[in-house]
Amino acid sequence: MFGYDMVLPMNTGAEGVETALKLARKWGYEKKKIPKDEAIIVSCCGCFHGRTLAAISMSCDNEATRGFGPLLPGHLKVDFGDSVALEKIFQENGDRVAGFLFEPIQGEAGVIIPPDGYLKSVRNLCSKYNVLMIADEIQSGLARSGKMLACDWEEVRPDVVILGKALGGGVIPVSAVLADKDVMLCIQPGEHGSTFGGNPLASAVAVASLDVIRDEKLAERSAQMGEELRNLLVNIQQKFPNYIKEVRGRGLFSAVELNSKHLLPISAYDICLKLKERGVLAKPTHDTIIRLTPPLSMSLDELQEGVNALHEVLELDLPQMQKTKPQNISSVAPTICDRCGRNLYGSPNEDI
Ligand SMILES: Cc1ncc(COP(=O)(O)O)c(C=O)c1O
Missing domain, CATH: 3.90.1150.10 (Aspartate Aminotransferase, domain 1)
Incomplete structure (x- = not known):
């Protein structure tokens, strides 16, 4: 349905994100030859990727991060929608950047739509600097944005796609990471998994919800x-x-x-x-x-x-x-990000 060789099923969205991040690191060491323990993931200011430690390590949400440190190392932040800043990070750290994790439309941040052409620029930059483009489509995907994936708005194909939420039809936790074999097989049997990941009930529900999304257009x-x-x-x-x-x-x-x-x-x-x-x-x-x-x-x-x-x-x-x-x-009170010091979501004083 999505044109990827393989799917790795998990339970929650956050687990899907964890899986994608582990995959990116493993790919970084095996394929890109990043020196041991030096892999970097880049993610966006204002992002939301879930509540596990790796996911909150990407977060700008003080409520999600305060009191849970230290956060995961090997991580850099960039403004969402700013491809010039993204290229600068890739230029400066490109040899060690394994993946760029982003939401094609930022959901929790307040349905923030990037400028036209951003997704295409991200695709080009990830290809140019040999970085995995990892689209968190947990909220934006599966027809929510009016396309099967929000990345389809600019007809770009990420290297890794994470699905969740609607995949379980609102009744069963099930998430999935999609990738081609050259990426997915960097993780070998026994190296990653979860007791209930891909269990028969959840898998049947996921297949049924995908059928409904397709058949009912x-x-x-x-x-x-x-x-x-x-x-x-x-x-x-x-x-x-x-x-x-x-x-x-x-x-x-x-x-x-x-x-x-x-x-x-x-x-x-x-x-x-x-x-x-x-x-x-x-x-x-x-x-x-x-x-x-x-x-x-x-x-x-x-x-x-x-x-x-x-x-x-x-x-x-x-x-x-x-x-x-x-x-x-x-x-x-305005929301000042602990990490970048920015007023992320505007304060009453700024409204006109
Ligand atoms: C973009 C995005 N990624 C990840 C998650 C985490 O999913 P879950 O709550 O199933 O762990 C969410 C949840 O809102 C989300 O919106």
Whole structure:
């Protein structure tokens, strides 16, 4: 289905990431001849790859990393979407870089879509410097973004793809790492695995969910419904321009970025709680972003219903909440990354 020689099944998404990182290191030593214990993985600022030690070692999320150090060595960070900075890192450390791990669309960071041409540049740079291009498609893949893989938006083929989440059809933990033989066979039997990785039930569920995604043309459906969703959300934005700063997304992978200056002391979390009361489950990311990842099988009427709920929250609930919620400065403090010192997600003072 994806055109790779081999698949290594695991259980959770984070385990899939761990597997890909181990694979990259092993490939780095065996094929690229990186000196022993000197392999480097490059990952992006603002990324999210799960909660295991290797995955949080890539993270800029203070809540995920504080109190869990020391983090894994052999790791460098680069701004997401910045291919010039990526090339600089490759130029300076290229001989030791085994892999570039990235999300083609950053999910937890708030559905951040890279500039056009970025994925192609990443592909070219990874080929030029002999670095494995490792796409974490755990959230962006399997039709979520309106294509089977988000990398398909620029028709690039990563060396390693990590799948999870929807692969289990929402009922069973199952993840998978895809690669060709020259990469995958760097790990030999006995060198990596998990008791339940690739168990028959999970494998059957994974195959069934892939069949459904293909047979019900969910990628096309996600692309069309995503357009509808964003049109509806933009209508709301036009009605509440003070509250909504941006509507963005690809397929049914969308986000509404709120303008916290006008929202204070209300956060995206408070809005999501109100949405829940009105029948919609949505996930806040940071203080100001609401991530919307509705089921790919949702009908147009249900989509409209969900958007109406947001309209009602902004029109009816928000003014009420603003009157009653006490000001709590710490809940809207800017998020300064412990590692790079950057204000990753914007502060209320920056909103215009
Ligand atoms: C891009 C990405 N990678 C990895 C993970 C971790 O997956 P899991 O929670 O199944 O370990 C997530 C989970 O949200 C994710 O969004």
